[in-house]
Amino acid sequence: MEISLLSVLLKNISSFFNLQSHENRTSELVQMYHQKVKEILKIIKPVLESIVDAEVASDESLQKEFPGLSQSVEDLTELLEDCHPLMSKVYFVMQVESLFAKVRAQSLEVFELLKSSPEGLPDELSSASLELCIQKIKHMGYEKSSAILSKAIRDQAEGSGPNADSRSKIADFLSLKSNQELLIEAVALEKLKENAEQAEKMGDLECIEEMIALVTHMNDCLIEAKQSQSANPVPIPPDFCCPLSLELMTDPVIVASGQTYERSYIRKWLDLGLTVCPKTMQTLAHTNLIPNYTVKALIANWCESNNIKLPEPVKTLNVTQPRSPESSVRAIGSSGGTSRQDGTFPVHHVLSSYEDSLPENGHDVTESGDQSLDSRAQSSANEKLTEGHQRTVSTSSTHSNASFSQELSHEANDASGTQAATAYSSDASGEVAPAPEPQPAAATTPTAPRRDHEFSPRFETRPRNQLWRRPSDRYGPRIVSSPSTENRPDLTGVETQVKKLVEELSSDSVDVVRKATGELRLLARHNMDNRIVIANCGGIGLLIGLLRSTDELVQENAVTALLNLSINDNNKSAIANADAIEPLIHVLETGSSEAKENSAATLFSLSVIEDNKIRIGRSGAIRPLVDLLGNGTPRGKKDAATALFNLSIFHENKARIVQAGAVRYLVELMDPAAGMVDKAVAVLSNLATIPEGRAAIGQEGGIPVLVEVVELGSARGKENAAAALLQLCTNSSRFCNMVLQEGAVPPLVALSQSGTPRAKEKAQSLLSYFRNQRHGNGGRG
Secondary structure (H helix, E strand, C coil): CHHHHHHHHHHHHHHHHCCCCCCCCCCHHHHHHHHHHHHHHHHHHHHHHHCCCCHHHHCHHHHHHHHHHHHHHHHHHHHHHCCCCCCCHHHHHHHHHHHHHHHHHHHHHHHHHHHCCHHHCCCCCCHHHHHHHHHHHHCCCCCCHHHHHHHHHHHHHCCCCCCHHHHHHHHHHHCCCCHHHHHHHHHHHHHHHHHHHHCCCHHHHHHHHHHHHHHHHHHHHHHHHHHHHCCCCCCCCHHHECCCCCEECCCEEECCCCCEEEHHHHHHHHHCCCCECCCCCCECCCCCCEECHHHHHHHHHHHHHCCCCCCCCCCCCCCCCCCCHHHCCECCCCCCCCCCCCCCCCHHHHHHHCHHHCCCCCCCCCCCCCCCCCHHHHHHHHHHHHHHHCCCCCCCCCCCCCCCCCCCCCCCCCCCECCCCCCEEECCCCCEEECCCCCCCCCCCCCCCCCCCCCCCCCCCCCCCCCCCCCCHHHCCECCCCCCHHHCCCCHHHHHHHHHHHHHCCCCCHHHHHHHHHHHHHHHHHCHHHHHHHHHCCHHHHHHHHHHCCCHHHHHHHHHHHHHHCCCHHHHHHHHHCCCHHHHHHHHHHCCHHHHHHHHHHHHHHCCCHHHHHHHHHCCCHHHHHHHHHHCCHHHHHHHHHHHHHHHCCHHHHHHHHHCCHHHHHHHCCCHHHCCHHHHHHHHHHHCCCHHHHHHHHHCCHHHHHHHHHHHCCHHHHHHHHHHHHHHHHHCHHHHHHHHHCCCHHHHHHHHHHCCHHHHHHHHHHHHHHHHHHHHCCCCC
16 A cells, blocks of 8 residues: 555656657747756656665655655646647646646655655665755756746736736746737637636636736737837728737738638638637637628728828738738727828718628628628628527527626525526617526535636727637526425425524524524525525515624625525515615615625516516615626626616616716726626616717717627627617717717628627618718718
8 A cells, every 4th residue: 555655656757757748749838847847856756766665665754745746746747748839828837837836845845754764764865865855856946937927917806917027027938929929828718718617617717817817918018019119100990900910901801700800810820720719719610711802992092091002911921920010011000990190080981981881671791892701601600609608699689688697696605506597688779578587407516715806997098909708607697596396305394493593583692693694594595495484484574674784794694695585586576575675775885895795686686576676776776786886896896787787677767877877887897807898788788778878878988898899799799789889879970970980880890791680780770870871961971
């Protein structure tokens, strides 16, 4: 037994030595770490081999160290074995340095233990030789780049972001200096994130999301740096620049996602084996490249108007070696809009060039020229893309994808799962159709505690070709639901337990009340039967009374218990009828962060019932919900947005939400880094149906980000953004001009070809409105 542990360790070390370096397919980064690990194992292996038959090998302390060291070596072997050119360098360095540090520390511990047991050592080993090995290992340095990465990730999560020196060190060490290299890194991290989600590894998922945020920030800084370095006096419209090269396109082509790229850059991207859209991170349904004659004509027109010579197309290209500054005009256009030398871009040029592309009578658009875009193929591709990235997909032109999963229980430290969700489809009219409520799912395993992070700075300076990421589902449904009817247990014991706990809610002892509310909270989380029993035993009224408790833990337990109880439809009515709304508002205004989050989630749950939308809106809940939307934790912001969406379905509440200042916060939360784009744009789509809402959206800078969502958002986001823009444009000529100046026509044309049915309908209506306005206004641009 004892010998076998050491034998396993030696076998794992030998396996590492047998690893092929694969110099032809792995980077210098991987080879460097491979060599570092090799050096330390060369010191360890001879010592371990010399004690295989020695008495000291059976030492109990050593036996405890062997398995850990063996596992670390095995993990390193697997990590290096799985390396490939398109892997995430950030993730690799964090992993390999962590494992290297473990091997180093565990080896030192083994040597120290051997040194302290001289009587059992073989003759060839002495304390002096062991001390020499210890010193060699101690002085064996390693890059410690993970420390720089960890600090940069922490700075990014805290909102300040890493400084230029840190970014430069990371870019140099990991070879993340170009836009293409950063995009490849982002793709690799997105794949890791998807794997972590599927495996429900919540701890890994959070770390990966933080890495994605850092890479996105580095990409944004690179784009800003390229813009500032250009000496060209004429800003290039952002839509004319390739998202990969950041330079003016000479041979623009459309990929399956509907995005346009320079042919040579996207061809090289695909040749590397990358099958996702660099801009949207969506999987490409096919790799066909379709010439974008419309954009090519617009670029030629723009070059002629500004006396700029159009560069020659690049025939072959190494994706890691962008074109030299002399080869083309650099992309220095700012976010949101295109410009001439006088700072404006002639809107009539855009409309003239797109005249043949605008939809007639609802038909799909085809491009001019001898090749046309197959709209059916594009639509099919879009549906496949959406299928892997969205939780719900629109199937009707009268219904939106803007459905919110009913995000209820905040037991994130205990368990997560799915629950009965009520989905709502929001249209520009503000009318909605409730979707059927699905049955609860079985309980899931506990998840790791979540951490709240600050959002990134406002988006005003963010270029529109930044990384757009699919938001994580880890902030999704959080309730553990009931088992099936066939498996329901005998409730006699539960009823006895609940009656005792309900009685204890009235105790004069704070400790007793804390314990009782905590246990009821857990019972209400477990299954639907428990929720019914607690309600039948009179628990609802007493829990509502405790919402005004001055004890923070009692208040948190009470509001979370009510949240879990509200999953049952009968309990929703019972809670609202027991006058819970005002106490819930009190928690929203005075409670802890967790209590506020769960209060907002409870109000959302109650608002599923139509009458409760009215009661909640008239009870003064909207202002504290808006305050939570703007100043709460990331979880709190999500819960507030979800509640406000449901409340905004009732027309009377829309003005209240606008007057409370929600639009400013919603526009801020349309930064993709916040992970709330779909939620924010769905609420804005509802608010855009009233004059106050439209005015606030325009005033708070909502138009540029709505155009950005039409271009880069999810299928659900694009639908609602197009619906909001349609409301803005058809009700205000000023807003209509602003939308056109933001370069909305190209993404709207793409959406009219490849969006979901409702998205196509909105895009086509808006494009037709632009065309009619131009014809009606004669020569005005």
